[in-house]
Amino acid sequence: MLNDCSLLLESIPDAIFMLNRDGYITFTNPAASSMTGYIASELLNQHIAFLYKPDYDYTKAEYELGLAQKNEKFSAEGWKFRKDKTKFWGEHILSCLYDEQKAPIGYCCTLRDRSEKKTG
Numbered sequence: 001m002l003n004d005c006s007l008l009l010e011s012i013p014d015a016i017f018m019l020n021r022d023g024y025i026t027f028t029n030p031a032a033s034s035m036t037g038y039i040a041s042e043l044l045n046q047h048i049a050f051l052y053k054p055d056y057d058y059t060k061a062e063y064e065l066g067l068a069q070k071n072e073k074f075s076a077e078g079w080k081f082r083k084d085k086t087k088f089w090g091e092h093i094l095s096c097l098y099d100e101q102k103a104p105i106g107y108c109c110t111l112r113d114r115s116e117k118k119t120g
Contacts (some may be wrong), residue, residue, distance in 0.1 A: 015111035021104060023048045023065050035090075037083035048109055050070060051092060053081035068094035069104050077114060089118035 008031040009016060015036065016028035028043045036043070043050075049061035068074040073095050080090035093110045 017043070017048065017109040017111070019048055019065075019107040019109060021106055022049070023061055032111070035082075035088075035111060036080075042083075042103050048094075048107075051080050051090075051111070052078075053085075053100070064094055064106060067108060070097045080111065088113050089115045 012029065012101075013031055014036075015028040017025050017032060020026050024102035025043050025046050025048065025082045028040050032043060033039055034037075047058065047061065048065070049058045052060055052099075064074050066078065073093065075091060075093040077089065077091045079087045081087050091112045091114050093112075095108045095110075096104050097108060099105045
């Protein structure tokens, strides 16, 4: 089963970020590196606010994490920035993760490149 999950995470075209309760990245799949231009070790321990570069809008990120926790999920579209400072139109979906007692333990962030939607 674990091997199947690894294959899924490695083959999915969407960037997947696992975040701790404070919004810091603890895991990424290969698509996260392909989409952002950062290698996995550069993404780990970054706050998810890196998606809002160049200004690292922590207030916006914290607000969205709060909405994801309150509503179990939050999604938005907007400009995302790669390591090389190029931008792309992306959709991110934040899903709150809970333990057995329904206490929040972190988040999953899925990032999709929607550039064709913006240009087409």
